[in-house]
Amino acid sequence: MKNQKRRDFLKTAGLLTAASCLPLNLVELAFADDSKNFTFAYISDAHIQQIKGNKFVRNWDRGLSRAVAETNLLNPKPDFVVFGGDLAQLGKKAELDHGADILAKLDYKTYQVMGEHDYYLDLGEYWSEIFGKQYYSFNHKGVHFIVLNSILTFDEWTFNRWGTAEQRMNEMAGLDNPNGSPFMVGEKQRQWLKKDLEKVSKKTPVVVFSHSPIQKIYKGWNFWTDDAEEVQRLLKPFDDVTVVYGHVHQIQYNQIGNISFNAVMATAWPWPYPKSYSQNKAYVPKLTVPMNRANPFHERDATGWQLIDINSGRVDLRYSLTNNSNRTVAYNPLTGQPEDKDFQEKTKQVPPQEHY
Amino acid sequence: MSQKISISAITIILIGIVVVAVLQADEFTEKDQQRWQNEYMSVVAKGRELWVSPDLGSNGVACAQCHPNAANTHPETYPKFQQQLGRVIALRDMINWCLMNPSEGEPLALDSREMVAIEAYVTYERRGVSLEPGKH
Numbered sequence: 001m002k003n004q005k006r007r008d009f010l011k012t013a014g015l016l017t018a019a020s021c022l023p024l025n026l027v028e029l030a031f032a033d034d035s036k037n038f039t040f041a042y043i044s045d046a047h048i049q050q051i052k053g054n055k056f057v058r059n060w061d062r063g064l065s066r067a068v069a070e071t072n073l074l075n076p077k078p079d080f081v082v083f084g085g086d087l088a089q090l091g092k093k094a095e096l097d098h099g100a101d102i103l104a105k106l107d108y109k110t111y112q113v114m115g116e117h118d119y120y121l122d123l124g125e126y127w128s129e130i131f132g133k134q135y136y137s138f139n140h141k142g143v144h145f146i147v148l149n150s151i152l153t154f155d156e157w158t159f160n161r162w163g164t165a166e167q168r169m170n171e172m173a174g175l176d177n178p179n180g181s182p183f184m185v186g187e188k189q190r191q192w193l194k195k196d197l198e199k200v201s202k203k204t205p206v207v208v209f210s211h212s213p214i215q216k217i218y219k220g221w222n223f224w225t226d227d228a229e230e231v232q233r234l235l236k237p238f239d240d241v242t243v244v245y246g247h248v249h250q251i252q253y254n255q256i257g258n259i260s261f262n263a264v265m266a267t268a269w270p271w272p273y274p275k276s277y278s279q280n281k282a283y284v285p286k287l288t289v290p291m292n293r294a295n296p297f298h299e300r301d302a303t304g305w306q307l308i309d310i311n312s313g314r315v316d317l318r319y320s321l322t323n324n325s326n327r328t329v330a331y332n333p334l335t336g337q338p339e340d341k342d343f344q345e346k347t348k349q350v351p352p353q354e355h356y
Numbered sequence: 357m358s359q360k361i362s363i364s365a366i367t368i369i370l371i372g373i374v375v376v377a378v379l380q381a382d383e384f385t386e387k388d389q390q391r392w393q394n395e396y397m398s399v400v401a402k403g404r405e406l407w408v409s410p411d412l413g414s415n416g417v418a419c420a421q422c423h424p425n426a427a428n429t430h431p432e433t434y435p436k437f438q439q440q441l442g443r444v445i446a447l448r449d450m451i452n453w454c455l456m457n458p459s460e461g462e463p464l465a466l467d468s469r470e471m472v473a474i475e476a477y478v479t480y481e482r483r484g485v486s487l488e489p490g491k492h
Contacts, residue, residue, distance in 0.1 A: 049416060057415050059458060174408060176424035221424055269421070269458075272428035278485050279425070293428075297440040297457075351492070 038141050041074065041108070043067045043305070044084030044246035045266030047117060048099040050092055059299055060089070063267035064102050067305065072107050079140065081108045084246035084264055085115025085151070085211035091169050093126050100130050111138075115211040115246065116151040116183065116222075121169040123158070124149075135189055137196050143205045146196065150185050150210035150225050150245075157181040175221045175271070182219060183212040184226040193234055205240040207315065213245045215254060215261055217284060218274035223248050235259055242315040250302070251319060253329045254285030255337035261285070262317050262329065262338065270302030289343045292324040292352045325350075396476070403477025406470055413459025419474075422458065426481040433491040444490075447475060 046064035049057040071081055083103060088095035096118065103110060112131040114124060124134055134149040152158075153172075158181075162168040171179045185193075200206065208214065214231050217223035225231070235241045241259045249271035252263035270293065273284050284290070295301050300322035316330035316338070328341040343349050407426065410416040423429055434447040441449075448471050452463035464471045 051415050057417055058460075059417075174420060174424075176420060177408075272423065274427075276430075277425045277427040278482055295440065297453075 039074075039076065039078045041071045041078045041081045041305070042084060042244065042264050043071065043081060043103075043267060044113075044264045045086045045115070045249055045268055046083075046099055046102075047086055047089045047266070047268040048095045048102075049089035050094045050098070054094075056095070056098055057089075060268045061098075061102070063269075063300065063303055064099065066300075067267045068102055068105050070305070072105070078108060081106055081110045082209055082244075083110055083112050084209065084244070085113040086117040086246065086266075086268075087112075087115070087127075088118050090166075090173060091118055091121030091127075096126055096130060111145075111147060111209070113147055113209050113211050113246070114149040114151060116172050119149075119151055120158075120172040121165050135192065143207055144200045146193065146206065146208045148185055148189060148193070148208060148210040148214075148231075150212045150214060151183045151247075152186045152189075153181040153184060153226075180222060182224055182226040183222055185210075185214075185231050186227070190227065190230055190234065193231070197234060197238075200238070202238050204238070205314075206235060206238045206242070208235070208241070208243045210243060210245050212247045213252070213261060213263065214243045214259075215256060215285075217248075217252070218280075220277070220280055221271075221274060223274060232256060232259060240314055244315065251291040251327060251329070252285060252288045253317075253338040254287055260314060260331055260338050262315060264317075265291075265303050265305065265319065265321070267303055287337060287339070289340045289349060290353055291319075291321075291327070292350070294324055294352050298323040399473050399476045400480045401477075402469075403473035403475070403480075406474055407477055413455055413461030415460045417459045419454065419459070426478040429478050429482070430491075431475070431479045431482050432485050432487050433489065436490045436492070447478065451475070451478075 043064070046067075047060050048064065049060055051057060071078070087099035087103070112127075114127060114134050118124065118127045128134060135147055137144065137146045139145070158168070162171065171177055172181070174180065197206075210225070212225045213223060214225050214228050216225070216228050235243075236258060238258065243259060243261045244264060245261070246264055246266070248263045249266035249269065250263060250273060251265070252261070254261040270291065273290050274280070275284060291302050293302050302324060303322055305320050314331035314333070316328070319327040319329065321327065327343065329338050330341055331337070332339045343353060406412055406419075407423075408418050408420045410418050412418065419426075429447075429450075431447050434450070435444050437443070438445045438450070441453075448464075448466050451471065451474055452466075455461045456463055464474075
């Protein structure tokens, strides 16, 4: 049974590889009952950036367009696509419209996650106009999916500190800007989440999509959600919980209690690991084997997509990387944590994995 | 008598020269150091300004967009063999590569104040890290 699943899975992965490697993330959910298996794709962090008028930064456009084209070639077809936030760079209507136009070419139902770059110009107003609710849940083939808007922050920062909406957007857009403010889900949404989860059996696999990590990695770059512990507490009673997040533009994975954490790649550009900033003590979850940065001269270096496979309710990710060796980060039921299939052991890591 | 006076005068003058010489050669004050540090930090600040500026290139893409806190620039490894260019280059060559490619702009003159400021900022963010020229 298990072998059969693996063969099927490899077949899927093979097809995907044949379709070449692009910045999107395909998710496969595999249950003991094969009829419940399904896949979905995950595209994130496109950062569509307007230069002026109808001119946009070519590099970021191409990252997203390529992901969309590739997703449409997937066989078997994914059940749906998730876009993980930061469709725009500075929250402009022109950027959201242009990004939505590119995403509209997807042949699948698409779920949207809010990113801070989409939000802080008009506090999500235009985004909601085109995409709808900023947080919601849905059920799909036995899995309860939750989408959170995790990039909110203190009211004082949002409403009282900045002279103009543009300034507020610019201050939040700078990842390393000391004038920024920590992300949070917030009390109102946590109340909603609590109520939403009351209806869900503890045995139902729960998958959460958020833009920021619902864990604390590095505050200086907002690899961080301020009320992460409170959200984790609400998810604790469930047997199988996975949080899939964007924002960090890099491979990260972690296990906290019953919750597995997996980050997805950006279609736009990769970010350094916090530890590469030498002036701060910054940590990446100990488990994470860093992504490779073999050739920064290549436009799509360290961008990619994931194929995610849920075994008994746990998500495994296959990162298919345009310009780097593919990676598989899979939940290991023996150790109870996600691990890289090939590179987890120090001795098996290759020089650029040191991320010099 | 007059000879004695002149000897004393010469001695005093000599001592004076020695004292002045000591002060000139290797003494400076905390105030001096503070001023020099401030001068340096003002150039670092200018570099930071350029680093986050959307106007350095032509498409609005700032250095900081990909390199928060100038991370992943590893200035301590330059000069090094840049395999994509096939030769040994300095950090400033890479800065210009980024300006011309992801930022789709014009290169800076290698000895321009802007280039010095950017280098000052990048190396300041990496202070304390051992030099490892040539490392990959």
